[in-house]
Amino acid sequence: xxxxxxxxxxxxxxxxxxxESYLPKEETRQSDIMRAMNYSVTAGGKRLRPxxxxxxxMMFGCDSELVKPFMAVxxxxxxxxxxxxxxxxMDDDDYRRGRKTTHVEFGEAMGILAxxxxxxxxxxxxxxxxxxxxxxxxxxxxxxVIADKAGIYGMVGGQTxxxxxxxxxxDKDMLDYINERKTGALIEASMMxxxxxxxxxxxxTKIIEKAASYIGMAFQIQDDILxxxxxxxxxxxxxxxxxxxxxxxxxxxxxLEQASNEVEWLTDNxxxxxxxxxxxxxxxxxLIKKLVNRSK
Amino acid sequence: xxxxxxxxxxxxxxxxxxxESYLPKEETRQSDIMRAMNYSVTAGGKRLRPxxxxxxxMMFGCDSELVKPFMAVxxxxxxxxxxxxxxxxMDDDDYRRGRKTTHVEFGEAMGILAxxxxxxxxxxxxxxxxxxxxxxxxxxxxxxVIADKAGIYGMVGGQTxxxxxxxxxxDKDMLDYINERKTGALIEASMMxxxxxxxxxxxxTKIIEKAASYIGMAFQIQDDILxxxxxxxxxxxxxxxxxxxxxxxxxxxxxLEQASNEVEWLTDNxxxxxxxxxxxxxxxxxLIKKLVNRSK
Numbered sequence: 001x002x003x004x005x006x007x008x009x010x011x012x013x014x015x016x017x018x019x020e021s022y023l024p025k026e027e028t029r030q031s032d033i034m035r036a037m038n039y040s041v042t043a044g045g046k047r048l049r050p051x052x053x054x055x056x057x058m059m060f061g062c063d064s065e066l067v068k069p070f071m072a073v074x075x076x077x078x079x080x081x082x083x084x085x086x087x088x089x090m091d092d093d094d095y096r097r098g099r100k101t102t103h104v105e106f107g108e109a110m111g112i113l114a115x116x117x118x119x120x121x122x123x124x125x126x127x128x129x130x131x132x133x134x135x136x137x138x139x140x141x142x143x144x145v146i147a148d149k150a151g152i153y154g155m156v157g158g159q160t161x162x163x164x165x166x167x168x169x170x171d172k173d174m175l176d177y178i179n180e181r182k183t184g185a186l187i188e189a190s191m192m193x194x195x196x197x198x199x200x201x202x203x204x205t206k207i208i209e210k211a212a213s214y215i216g217m218a219f220q221i222q223d224d225i226l227x228x229x230x231x232x233x234x235x236x237x238x239x240x241x242x243x244x245x246x247x248x249x250x251x252x253x254x255x256l257e258q259a260s261n262e263v264e265w266l267t268d269n270x271x272x273x274x275x276x277x278x279x280x281x282x283x284x285x286x287l288i289k290k291l292v293n294r295s296k
Numbered sequence: 297x298x299x300x301x302x303x304x305x306x307x308x309x310x311x312x313x314x315x316e317s318y319l320p321k322e323e324t325r326q327s328d329i330m331r332a333m334n335y336s337v338t339a340g341g342k343r344l345r346p347x348x349x350x351x352x353x354m355m356f357g358c359d360s361e362l363v364k365p366f367m368a369v370x371x372x373x374x375x376x377x378x379x380x381x382x383x384x385x386m387d388d389d390d391y392r393r394g395r396k397t398t399h400v401e402f403g404e405a406m407g408i409l410a411x412x413x414x415x416x417x418x419x420x421x422x423x424x425x426x427x428x429x430x431x432x433x434x435x436x437x438x439x440x441v442i443a444d445k446a447g448i449y450g451m452v453g454g455q456t457x458x459x460x461x462x463x464x465x466x467d468k469d470m471l472d473y474i475n476e477r478k479t480g481a482l483i484e485a486s487m488m489x490x491x492x493x494x495x496x497x498x499x500x501t502k503i504i505e506k507a508a509s510y511i512g513m514a515f516q517i518q519d520d521i522l523x524x525x526x527x528x529x530x531x532x533x534x535x536x537x538x539x540x541x542x543x544x545x546x547x548x549x550x551x552l553e554q555a556s557n558e559v560e561w562l563t564d565n566x567x568x569x570x571x572x573x574x575x576x577x578x579x580x581x582x583l584i585k586k587l588v589n590r591s592k
Binding site: 028030033089110117128140144152160 | 320324325326328329330333376380383384385386403404405406407408409411412413415416417419420422423424426427432433436437439440443444446447448449452453454455456457459460470473
């Protein structure tokens with residue numbers, strides 16, 4: 001295991017521990033919803049958003065205790081969005097990360113309520129962090145950014161346009177619009193929260209936001225590329241499942257080679273911007289590079 | 297029109313204006329979700345929670361500008377809960393207040409997303425209020441109370457137990473448990489928010505919370521009573537629709553007369569508690585009395 005892989009493993013474990021420490025206890029008459037929420041949150045995943053938040057916070061010399069509740073806030077919001085996305089009226093997915101989706105395991109009503117519960121619980125954790133201890137202004141400012149990015153002008157907005165575009169052919173402008181919100185917004189919120197809690201100036205936070213938007217977009221395009229590659233590996237021939245489903249992706253719009261170039265350009269520019277802040281965090285820079293050279 | 301009715305009309309109009317001033321603008325590519333949200337919020341209703349919040353705030357001499365965003369926060373959270381409750385996998389209601397429910401008008405995916413959008417937008421409004429202007433501690437404390445009362449230990453928790461109890465016969469203890477959360481929690485949050493923003497002490501806020509829990513319960517029992525009475529009026533004979541549906545209500549559990557006595561006892565005690573604070577708001581006291589002597 002390389003030094004980086006070892007570090008990433010430890011960071012992921014740390015993020016898991018933090019997230020788990022904020023799970024609701026299942027000792028009430030409504031324990032079913034807690035079980036459904038906790039099932040959804042503990043389904044795994046890269047914990048990318050909390051790790052990015054934490055690493056940016058460290059870049060700004062933030063007290064790690066200050067950032068922990070916000071790591072949970074972000075992962076809970078991300079998880080609720082997946083739970084609701086999987087519902088029959090939305091993407092209608094039965095499996096996610098090799099496990100039954102929440103509504104398949106607990107029923108559709110509990111899928112809706114678990115999503116609602118997770119979203120609201122994120123703000124319960126967030127507000128509890130805001131009102132207790134010091135640095136109330138910083139914490140409130142961070143939670144405001146998270147709320148804005150998670151909402152109808154951010155993630156929910158992107159999800160809406162995505163749902164409304166189903167079955168339509170999209171141009172790059174429209175695809176950018178969706179992905180900047182659906183994927184980008186929470187990555188921006190994560191990194192901005194780390195910066196704000198670490199005491200970054202408004203100007204520095206703006207730079208982090210821009211870098212995060214490059215990274216989020218690179219991440220999304222790489223996802224589209226991996227979809228083609230993994231499908232082609234499975235089938236033994238280069239058939240693109242998204243293309244077959246008439247779904248517009250960066251690969252169907254600009255082709256595999258240009259998409260790969262775009263990922264590289266976005267990643268380089270994102271890291272460049274982060275480095276322009278003259279604050280070290282080699283692990284973060286390497287993480288971003290690895291993220292977009294990842295296999296699924 | 298009586299003096300009270302005239303005042304209530306003006307207060308309701310004021311609440312409507314405040315709520316409408318916080319509706320999202322519909323000028324984006326995701327305008328469909330804004331339309332669905334705004335459709336849901338402007339469907340009418342008594343605006344009970346914002347009015348109660350405002351009146352308690354006035355009781356404590358609060359600056360009315362401070363409380364306005366929180367009136368919208370509360371109504372948006374209340375509205376999201378109705379939108380999701382009406383979904384096919386939940387209560388599956390096609391009409392509410394004489395209009396098509398949100399998912400019937402805009403489709404089920406948009407019903408889910410509009411609910412999500414409303415809940416999150418409530419926190420966007422709330423956090424915007426918290427970080428701007430003075431009194432950050434008070435505002436943060438109020439929003440924390442709202443978040444706690446709206447969540448899995450409050451409203452969402454009550455909704456969960458209600459869903460899980462469908463088709464089962466309930467005893468009074470279980471019915472109380474559901475209603476204290478499903479209906480009571482947001483009424484408590486509304487009145488507590490008014491108190492906190494008005495600078496009430498923790499002790500005073502506790503008394504307001506207790507009074508609100510009596511009022512919320514009275515309101516719910518009265519709802520059950522009205523269901524019997526209106527059904528009997530419609531059909532010309534005293535058949536209780538809830539009883540026919542095997543649904544446990546306060547009337548099925550304790551009978552009409554005891555239920556009426558309970559409403560009176562709860563109302564009197566709620567008003568008594570409010571009066572014990574030695575702060576005048578005759579309109580509020582009368583509002584509470586009228587609320588529970590209301591027809592549908």
